[in-house]
Amino acid sequence: MVFSLQKNGEYIYGGAGDGEMIPLTEFTSNDVELNGNQTDLYTIKWRWNTTSDESDTALGELATQRDLIYKLTIMATGTISEDSLPNGGGGTNGIINNIVNRLPKTGDNTSVLLWIVLALGAFSLIILLIYKKRRKKEDENS
DSSP: OEEEEEETTEEEESOSSGGGOEEOTTOOOOOOOOOTTOOOOEEEEEEOSOOOHHHHHHHHHHHHHSOOOOOOOOOOOOOOOGGGSGGGOOHHHHHHHHHHHHSOOOSOOOOHHHHHHHHHHHHHHHHHHHHHHHHHHHHHHO
Protein backbone atom coordinates (compact mmCIF):
# COMPACT_ATOMS: atom_id res chain seq x y z
CA MET A 1 0.00 0.00 0.00
CA VAL A 2 1.19 3.52 -0.76
CA PHE A 3 -0.27 6.69 0.65
CA SER A 4 -0.23 10.47 0.92
CA LEU A 5 -1.22 12.40 4.03
CA GLN A 6 -2.74 15.85 4.01
CA LYS A 7 -3.09 18.22 6.94
CA ASN A 8 -5.71 20.90 6.33
CA GLY A 9 -5.47 20.32 2.57
CA GLU A 10 -1.64 20.57 2.38
CA TYR A 11 0.44 17.46 1.70
CA ILE A 12 2.76 16.67 4.61
CA TYR A 13 3.74 13.18 3.34
CA GLY A 14 3.66 12.09 -0.27
CA GLY A 15 1.89 14.09 -2.95
CA ALA A 16 -1.09 14.27 -5.29
CA GLY A 17 0.26 12.05 -8.05
CA ASP A 18 0.57 8.25 -7.92
CA GLY A 19 4.35 8.53 -8.28
CA GLU A 20 4.52 10.86 -5.27
CA MET A 21 2.82 8.44 -2.88
CA ILE A 22 5.09 6.74 -0.32
CA PRO A 23 5.06 3.13 0.97
CA LEU A 24 3.14 2.60 4.19
CA THR A 25 5.26 -0.36 5.33
CA GLU A 26 6.21 0.33 8.95
CA PHE A 27 5.83 4.08 8.45
CA THR A 28 6.33 6.12 11.63
CA SER A 29 6.44 9.85 12.16
CA ASN A 30 6.96 11.92 15.28
CA ASP A 31 6.98 15.38 13.77
CA VAL A 32 3.27 16.15 13.40
CA GLU A 33 2.06 18.48 16.16
CA LEU A 34 -1.39 19.54 17.21
CA ASN A 35 -1.36 22.60 19.45
CA GLY A 36 -3.86 23.27 22.23
CA ASN A 37 -7.21 24.79 21.25
CA GLN A 38 -6.57 23.80 17.64
CA THR A 39 -8.38 21.52 15.22
CA ASP A 40 -6.71 20.02 12.14
CA LEU A 41 -8.23 17.87 9.40
CA TYR A 42 -6.08 14.95 8.25
CA THR A 43 -6.84 13.12 5.00
CA ILE A 44 -5.22 9.84 3.98
CA LYS A 45 -5.18 9.03 0.27
CA TRP A 46 -4.08 5.47 -0.48
CA ARG A 47 -3.96 2.79 -3.12
CA TRP A 48 -2.58 -0.71 -3.47
CA ASN A 49 1.09 -0.66 -4.40
CA THR A 50 0.72 -2.45 -7.71
CA THR A 51 0.62 -1.44 -11.33
CA SER A 52 -0.23 -4.94 -12.46
CA ASP A 53 -3.78 -5.60 -13.61
CA GLU A 54 -3.23 -9.28 -12.75
CA SER A 55 -2.50 -8.47 -9.08
CA ASP A 56 -5.45 -6.12 -8.94
CA THR A 57 -7.72 -8.73 -10.49
CA ALA A 58 -6.46 -11.42 -8.10
CA LEU A 59 -7.20 -9.18 -5.10
CA GLY A 60 -10.66 -8.39 -6.52
CA GLU A 61 -11.47 -12.08 -7.00
CA LEU A 62 -10.21 -12.90 -3.52
CA ALA A 63 -12.43 -10.14 -2.10
CA THR A 64 -15.50 -11.87 -3.58
CA GLN A 65 -14.64 -15.02 -1.62
CA ARG A 66 -13.79 -13.44 1.74
CA ASP A 67 -13.27 -10.08 3.40
CA LEU A 68 -9.93 -8.47 2.76
CA ILE A 69 -8.86 -6.36 5.70
CA TYR A 70 -5.98 -3.93 5.90
CA LYS A 71 -5.47 -2.63 9.41
CA LEU A 72 -4.17 0.91 9.86
CA THR A 73 -3.31 1.90 13.42
CA ILE A 74 -2.82 5.55 14.30
CA MET A 75 -1.30 6.14 17.71
CA ALA A 76 -1.21 9.63 19.19
CA THR A 77 0.61 10.78 22.30
CA GLY A 78 -0.26 13.96 24.15
CA THR A 79 2.11 15.92 26.33
CA ILE A 80 1.89 19.22 28.15
CA SER A 81 4.93 21.39 27.67
CA GLU A 82 5.47 24.39 29.91
CA ASP A 83 6.14 26.52 26.81
CA SER A 84 2.59 25.88 25.59
CA LEU A 85 1.02 27.16 28.82
CA PRO A 86 0.21 30.80 29.50
CA ASN A 87 2.86 32.73 31.49
CA GLY A 88 5.55 30.14 30.74
CA GLY A 89 4.12 27.40 32.97
CA GLY A 90 6.02 27.98 36.21
CA GLY A 91 7.09 24.40 37.02
CA THR A 92 4.84 21.58 38.17
CA ASN A 93 2.77 23.85 40.44
CA GLY A 94 2.39 26.28 37.56
CA ILE A 95 1.12 23.49 35.31
CA ILE A 96 -1.40 22.36 37.94
CA ASN A 97 -2.54 25.94 38.57
CA ASN A 98 -2.97 26.54 34.84
CA ILE A 99 -5.05 23.36 34.48
CA VAL A 100 -7.20 24.25 37.51
CA ASN A 101 -7.68 27.80 36.20
CA ARG A 102 -8.96 26.37 32.89
CA LEU A 103 -11.68 24.29 34.58
CA PRO A 104 -15.18 25.62 33.94
CA LYS A 105 -16.57 27.90 36.62
CA THR A 106 -19.86 26.74 38.11
CA GLY A 107 -20.67 30.01 39.83
CA ASP A 108 -21.05 28.19 43.16
CA ASN A 109 -18.40 29.48 45.56
CA THR A 110 -20.22 28.17 48.66
CA SER A 111 -18.14 26.39 51.26
CA VAL A 112 -19.14 22.74 51.68
CA LEU A 113 -18.02 22.89 55.32
CA LEU A 114 -20.65 25.54 56.05
CA TRP A 115 -23.41 23.25 54.73
CA ILE A 116 -22.10 20.30 56.75
CA VAL A 117 -22.09 22.39 59.96
CA LEU A 118 -25.63 23.65 59.25
CA ALA A 119 -26.86 20.10 58.57
CA LEU A 120 -25.29 18.79 61.79
CA GLY A 121 -26.79 21.69 63.74
CA ALA A 122 -30.26 21.02 62.33
CA PHE A 123 -29.94 17.29 63.02
CA SER A 124 -28.84 18.01 66.62
CA LEU A 125 -31.79 20.38 67.11
CA ILE A 126 -34.25 17.74 65.87
CA ILE A 127 -32.78 15.12 68.23
CA LEU A 128 -32.97 17.61 71.14
CA LEU A 129 -36.64 18.44 70.38
CA ILE A 130 -37.56 14.75 70.17
CA TYR A 131 -35.77 14.06 73.46
CA LYS A 132 -37.55 16.97 75.24
CA LYS A 133 -40.93 15.92 73.86
CA ARG A 134 -40.48 12.33 75.07
CA ARG A 135 -39.25 13.51 78.47
CA LYS A 136 -42.24 15.86 78.84
CA LYS A 137 -44.56 12.99 77.90
CA GLU A 138 -42.90 10.69 80.47
CA ASP A 139 -43.22 13.39 83.17
CA GLU A 140 -46.94 13.78 82.41
CA ASN A 141 -47.50 9.99 82.58
CA SER A 142 -45.66 9.59 85.91
